[in-house]
Amino acid sequence: MxxxxxxxxxxxxxxxxxxxxxxxxxxxxxxxxxxxxxxxxxxxxxxxTNYGIVSVSTIDNIEKKPIFHFLPGSKLYSVGSFGCNLRCLYCQNYPLVEGGFEAAPCRCLQPVDLVSEAISRGADGIAWTFNEPIVWSEYVIETSRLARSEGLYCMLNTNGYVMDRPLGELLEVVDAIKVDIKGFSNRFYNEVCGGLLEPVLETCKAASDKGIHIEIAYPVVKGMNDSPVEIGRFCEWVRLNLGPDTPVHFIMVHSFHRLASHAEIRFEDLEKIRLYAVQTGLNYVYVGGTTKTLAQNTCCPGCGELLISRTGDADAERVYFKDQQVSRFCPTRSDVRVMLRGRSCPNCGRAISIRTKSDLKG
Incomplete structure (x- = not known):
């Protein structure tokens, strides 16, 4: 039942x-x-039908989300359920989107039980991730409120496809949010994701306006959302609406699910996109979905000094659901080293956009 x-x-x-x-x-x-x-x-x-239903749970670094400028190196209890309100053709967690709790073993946890688990496993916070947390909102809100009262922080890993009222309630109980802007045209959203772009942009602006720490991921699909015009429009929108210090992650989309026969973007081309984004005025731009690059380190936008180093680990703990690896294309950053002086560059003194424990809400 x-x-x-x-x-x-x-x-x-x-x-x-x-x-x-x-x-x-x-x-x-x-x-x-x-x-x-x-x-x-x-x-x-x-x-x-998914309140309290946990399909996947694990401990990992916040960098895996990816979130790079919020409590670097902190540990998250990452949990997911079932369901999503988009249908991305390349979804790496599609069994959690298109399946259901009756299709595989899962657990039913009351909010107090999940918070107790997070604390007992030494987590600094809870990440709502794996499936789309928007469709788990009743549980996410209640559990996040309790978690924060126990000294944990909470973050959303989301597609941002949500109406104003529930978004407002979610933003009251989370400390950080990573939003996927999956392309910068309604054509792409309609054909590849089954949605619209504008509501996602409104979510990003609402989170930023409320002072929530926000980072943006742009999953790059070769030949579909990687044109210079589309990337340029995306970068300009982020700079003008969220600010040039907003961290942006260009994520390599792998050949998978309904795009299994679609060619992946070359790493060299992804790096060109990153460099172009920096030239548009964005200060913190990263490459994700691969462990090949040094473009996961944070350097000072002023003098280039290395401020935070992140080492990717392809052999980190793997999480499975129905015999399929979950989030298989999200590398773990197993070694995170912070070389900031407070929130400033130790070389030139420039202020760096970073959130620390002192920024957390009570």
């Missing part, structure tokens, strides 16, 4: 319910699920 928890953010519409969690605003008939596969109409009321 599937678990049912009363959902928030919906309204009745005739003999159906209208979900108001994300921009899809699914009209859901009695007994049916929304697009995310985890919100269900039961007798004219909307319920979450």
């Amino acid at each position: 599937e678990p049912l928890f009363p959902a928030k953010w919906w309204e009745r519409e005739g003999d159906a319910v209208r979900c108001l969690l994300c921009p899809r605003t699914c009209l859901i008939r009695d007994g049916k699920l929304g697009f995310c596969l985890v919100r269900k109409n039961v007798g004219g009321r909307l319920f979450s």
